[in-house]
Amino acid sequence: ILEFFTISYSIQFLRIFEDPSLILVESSFLNKLINIFSINDENIAIFISILFLFLIIISSLSRLINIWLNSRLSALIGSDFSCEVYKRTLHQPYQFHINRNSSEIINTATNEINNSIGIIQLSLQFFSAIFLISSIIIGMFTINIRLAIMIFVIFGSCYLLIGKFVKERLTRNSRFVTQARERQVKSLQEGLGAIRDVLLDGSQETFINLYENDDRPMRKRQYENNFFAGFPKLALEAIVLILFASIGIINYFLDFNNLDILPLLGSFALASQ
Numbered sequence: 001i002l003e004f005f006t007i008s009y010s011i012q013f014l015r016i017f018e019d020p021s022l023i024l025v026e027s028s029f030l031n032k033l034i035n036i037f038s039i040n041d042e043n044i045a046i047f048i049s050i051l052f053l054f055l056i057i058i059s060s061l062s063r064l065i066n067i068w069l070n071s072r073l074s075a076l077i078g079s080d081f082s083c084e085v086y087k088r089t090l091h092q093p094y095q096f097h098i099n100r101n102s103s104e105i106i107n108t109a110t111n112e113i114n115n116s117i118g119i120i121q122l123s124l125q126f127f128s129a130i131f132l133i134s135s136i137i138i139g140m141f142t143i144n145i146r147l148a149i150m151i152f153v154i155f156g157s158c159y160l161l162i163g164k165f166v167k168e169r170l171t172r173n174s175r176f177v178t179q180a181r182e183r184q185v186k187s188l189q190e191g192l193g194a195i196r197d198v199l200l201d202g203s204q205e206t207f208i209n210l211y212e213n214d215d216r217p218m219r220k221r222q223y224e225n226n227f228f229a230g231f232p233k234l235a236l237e238a239i240v241l242i243l244f245a246s247i248g249i250i251n252y253f254l255d256f257n258n259l260d261i262l263p264l265l266g267s268f269a270l271a272s273q
Contacts, residue, residue, distance in 0.1 A: 003135045010266065010267040012048060013052040014262065034047065066128055070121055070124040071121055074118075107185050111181055144268075147268060148268075151272065162231070166232060169225075173222075176217070191207035237273075
């Protein structure tokens with residue numbers, strides 16, 4: 001709701017710098033507020049600016065609270081998972097422990113649980129974002145439905161293409177990282193667990209090579225994943241700038257007049273961001 005009002009009234013905020021009298025004509029809600037607070041014509045611009053600032057602050061605080069709650073819930077669920085994994089493992093029969101590699105269990109109880117927490121947190125953010133983007137799109141439609149549809153189609157197409165490319169790389173790299181981490185834990189256990197024999201026969205280099213053979217490729221996949229995680233945002237930001245620069249150039253073909261083009265682009269740039 002806050003995002004809807006922020007997007008809807010951003011164009012009113014931008015228009016007051018061109019002609020404050022337009023606000024009285026276009027927004028009945030703002031007219032009621034102006035009458036309630038007995039704002040005179042000279043102070044309309046200040047009043048709209050303060051109102052918009054208030055919306056931005058409250059909207060930003062709501063986002064921060066949402067992130068905090070999602071992170072907290074994810075951590076609590078992750079704690080339940082981690083404790084349950086350890087509990088169930090200790091209650092397994094002896095035959096289970098003989099047939100199961102302990103490095104796999106340790107990796108699951110530590111690294112994989114952390115990954116699960118991340119997935120839960122991202123899932124919660126995803127569902128929150130569904131409501132958020134719905135409000136933003138509705139707000140954009142109330143401003144200019146034709147431009148909103150055009151931007152939605154362009155952004156949606158770009159997002160799907162970028163997402164498909166990034167997802168394939170992330171999935172492939174993540175599988176490799178998981179397998180390499182399991183082999184590393186196994187190498188550490190074998191090397192440190194038999195440290196006396198390692199020192200006696202001087203086989204340190206063997207275990208070091210095993211560890212390095214997995215470590216360097218794993219780190220490479222990890223920094224690739226970090227890059228691809230941030231890539232879509234940067235790519236879409238560039239698309240935003242290109243799109244709005246293009247709209248500014250071809251605004252005559254879109255039947256915008258010169259008075260409306262700057263506030264319109266400003267409000268849609270905020271919505272796109």
